[in-house]
Amino acid sequence: MITKEKCVKKHNPGFEQLCEAARKNVHEVSIQQVKEMMDKGTIPLVLDVREESEFHKDHIPNAKHLGRGILERDIETVVPDKATPLVLYCGGGYRSALAAESIQKMGYTNVLSMDGGYRGWNEANYPLVKE
Numbered sequence: 001m002i003t004k005e006k007c008v009k010k011h012n013p014g015f016e017q018l019c020e021a022a023r024k025n026v027h028e029v030s031i032q033q034v035k036e037m038m039d040k041g042t043i044p045l046v047l048d049v050r051e052e053s054e055f056h057k058d059h060i061p062n063a064k065h066l067g068r069g070i071l072e073r074d075i076e077t078v079v080p081d082k083a084t085p086l087v088l089y090c091g092g093g094y095r096s097a098l099a100a101e102s103i104q105k106m107g108y109t110n111v112l113s114m115d116g117g118y119r120g121w122n123e124a125n126y127p128l129v130k131e
Contacts (some may be wrong), residue, residue, distance in 0.1 A: 088103075092120070
């Protein structure tokens, strides 16, 4: 789990409160659990909700980009079946929790947020696709 001490950037208290409230309403999975799913070939659709520039620098293999700013607008086009298993990730697990909560409200029923996000994945030396 990413802690406030590990965060590269200190978040504002209101944002952290919003994220903590969202985390109570979503299912979180660890980076290790996502890696195990990848290794077993059971990985659901992985959505990177970071900014486009972050995604293009590098990202988890086979992840699709659907940035937080356009997620709600475009999710039904990209993922029309609301029962599709999804893993969302961001930089550290904050934005993905907000995103997961949001699309659950839109009717998506099988959504996971990757706790620790890209930073945790990278720190574990798991594979990344560099563009």
